[in-house]
Amino acid sequence: MVTAASAQGSAKLQGKDFIFIAIFGLLLFIVFFVFAMVLGINANTFWFTHAIGAIPGGIVWMYLAARVPKPGATAIMSIIVAIVGLLLGMLWTGPAGIVVGGALAEIVMAAGKRSKVAVIAAFAVWTLCFWLGQESMVFLAGGSYVDMVVQSGMSREYGETLVGFMQSPLIVVAGVLCVIGPIIGGILGSKVFSKHFARIAA
Numbered sequence: 794m795v796t797a798a799s800a801q802g803s804a805k806l807q808g809k810d811f812i813f814i815a816i817f818g819l820l821l822f823i824v825f826f827v828f829a830m831v832l833g834i835n836a837n838t839f840w841f842t843h844a845i846g847a848i849p850g851g852i853v854w855m856y857l858a859a860r861v862p863k864p865g866a867t868a869i870m871s872i873i874v875a876i877v878g879l880l881l882g883m884l885w886t887g888p889a890g891i892v893v894g895g896a897l898a899e900i901v902m903a904a905g906k907r908s909k910v911a912v913i914a915a916f917a918v919w920t921l922c923f924w925l926g927q928e929s930m931v932f933l934a935g936g937s938y939v940d941m942v943v944q945s946g947m948s949r950e951y952g953e954t955l956v957g958f959m960q961s962p963l964i965v966v967a968g969v970l971c972v973i974g975p976i977i978g979g980i981l982g983s984k985v986f987s988k989h990f991a992r993i994a995a
Contacts (some may be wrong), residue, residue, distance in 0.1 A: 807899045816868035817857040822877050825848045825874070825923075828894035839965075843924040845972035851916060851978020855986050858912045864899065867915065871895025882945070886933065890926015894919035913979030920975040925967070931959050 804815075828846035830836040872895065876887035894988065898915035905911020931938050942952030958964060 804863055806861070806865055806869075807861050810866065813857065813861050814866055814870045815873055816855055817860075819877065821850055821853045821857075821870070822874045824853060826881075827959065830879075837958060838916070839955060840924075840958055841970065842926065842968045843920050843927075843995075844967060844974035847916070847920045847971070847974040848978040851975060851980070851982040852985050853911075853982070854916045854919075854975075854980030855912060855979055858907070858915075859986055860993045862907055865901065867898045867902065867919070868892075868895040870896070870929070871919070884930045884941070886930040887923065887927040890922045890924070890929070891919075893926070894922030897911045897922060907943065909983055913976055915985070916979045917975040921968070921971045924971045929977060931956055975989040 824841065825846040826991065829839070829842045832842045832845065857866065871891050875891040878888045878891065897921045901915040901918055902911050905914065930941075934941055938956060939949055939952035942955065945947050
């Protein structure tokens with residue numbers, strides 16, 4: 794992305810790096826959490842949370858990738874986000890998707906030598922894995938998924954609508970947007986980074 798990537802890309806993570814990773818990992822989680830709260834008001838819009846949240850989330854992702862352009866940073870950030878999700882009651886498949894996404898994102902960035910395109914592509918992979926992780930519980934739980942939703946405090950109608958959405962063509966649209974949204978967010982984050990953060994990451 795910038796000269797920092799080539800200069801620090803092979804360096805080991807240091808104490809201050811872990812601080813940045815933790816801070817921006819939490820910030821990334823908060824971005825998605827806020828959109829989940831807003832879009833989750835309606836069961837028909839809940840599955841678009843990841844795609845839309847990834848647009849502002851791209852700013853956080855691109856900054857962290859530029860500020861800590863080192864192997865392992867994204868994987869560690871993903872573990873932190875996953876743990877926070879579990880502590881706040883997220884069903885385990887969502888955090889599992891986040892961790893898998895973090896590992897795959899590391900591979901994508903390494904293959905692309907941490908170029909801007911590679912970092913954006915890695916974010917798309919991460920977001921898609923996060924989304925797939927959360928929605929996979931619908932299939933794993935089967936008929937008991939609605940009961941799980943009710944136990945979490947939502948209505949049975951809400952749970953049935955979530956399942957119904959998964960069985961409609963709109964789920965394909967949501968999946969495609971889970972790739973488009975992060976790309977838009979990554980491009981936006983790249984522009985914001987170039988304008989405001991270049992000196993910090995240089």
